[in-house]
Amino acid sequence: MSQSSNLPAQVSIFEVGARDGLQNEKPVSTQNKIRLIDDLAKAGVKRIEAGSFVSPKWVPQMADSMDVIQEMPRAKGVVYSALTPNMKGFELALASGIDEVAIFGAASESFSQKNINCSIEESIARFQPLMEAAQKANIKVRGYVSCVLGCPYEGHIESTAVAHVADVLHQMGCYEISLGDTIGIGTPINARRMVETVASKVPVEQLALHFHDTYGQALPNILACLETGVSVIDASVAGLGGCPYAKGASGNVATEDVVYMLHGMGVSTGIDLHLLAQAGHRISTALGRSSGSKVAQAIGHESAAL
Ligand SMILES: CC(C)(COP(=O)([O-])OP(=O)([O-])OC[C@H]1O[C@@H](n2cnc3c(N)ncnc32)[C@H](O)[C@@H]1OP(=O)([O-])[O-])[C@@H](O)C(=O)NCCC(=O)NCCSC(=O)C[C@@](C)(O)CC(=O)[O-]
Helix, strand or coil: CCCCCCCCCECEEEECHHHHHHHHCCCCCHHHHHHHHHHHHHCCCCEEEEEECCCCCCCHHHCCHHHHHHHCCCCCCCEEEEECCCHHHHHHHHHHCCCEEEEEEECCHHHHHHHHCCCHHHHHHHHHHHHHHHHHHCCEEEEEEECCCCECCCECCCHHHHHHHHHHHHHHCCCEEEEEECCCCCCHHHHHHHHHHHHCCCCHHHEEEEEECCCCCHHHHHHHHHCCCCCEEEEEHHHCCCCCCCCCCCCECEHHHHHHHHHHCCCECCCCHHHHHHHHHHHHHHHCCCCCCHHHHHHCCCCCCC
């Protein structure tokens, strides 16, 4: 039972470390990625983003996504996902056997150009045939909106612009819209107002929070937004990552930190925090760095080598 009637009793964690995290770290082996995904599933994570079918020239770290997805063990009850920016990406994703895909747009014109080489309007046109193909293939599609609280190139972004893109993706058939604070610039009251504005267009049950922790604001922002009724949180184990097209952006909020905060407030996630921290330590070791999660650091490196 959650300790506040304003909080959901349960939160679904959407783990993005193997994609959003590793796309912006130095390359690790395919086997290390597979091990990470398996570790996450064993820790009780039920939604795992496993890779990305984007141009290997743009994001070389994701070039082995086909191998990762085809070789990774599939845990029962876990949904595995991959990013697909266009039809080429979708066809590869379909061939990989992934469970669901995600399209990704932005609320900022400049970020859209830098990230996917087209305007917001052109991106929507690119997504249309993908949505139709996904519907035919019975594949669910998630939608991302980047720069929901600010853009590295344009600065302030109006929440109404976020709501507009979220609404378009939702109307195109995305089952969930993930709101990305790509550069982690938001603060709690602004974040909450942004979610409320988007929720006037897209049902709050179909929204997810995707907050980077660049300014150390991700946890307070999440807490403020949970009180609007959102109950899906994207997070990256060990705080892996950043964004290749948002210079200086640090990783997503660390999954361990989110899970610790939620469990401490009586909100369940179904995740074993110690196994999760171990997963984070193992991939951090493979990257030659320490975990970016404060909670994982506090728990310590016990059993990291198991
Ligand atoms: C979208 C494109 C492909 C457009 O890139 P483009 O250059 O405009 O594409 P194009 O259609 O002109 O094709 C150019 C070349 O790319 C190839 N190509 C074309 N599509 C694919 C594909 N799917 N997979 C593999 N190859 C592909 C295509 O075959 C061709 O190859 P060539 O003939 O030159 O050898 C490119 O801009 C791209 O790959 N961008 C990806 C950027 C990216 O992955 N960013 C990070 C993910 S988004 C993110 O992290 C934010 C998020 C979601 O986490 C939320 C948040 O935090 O805000």
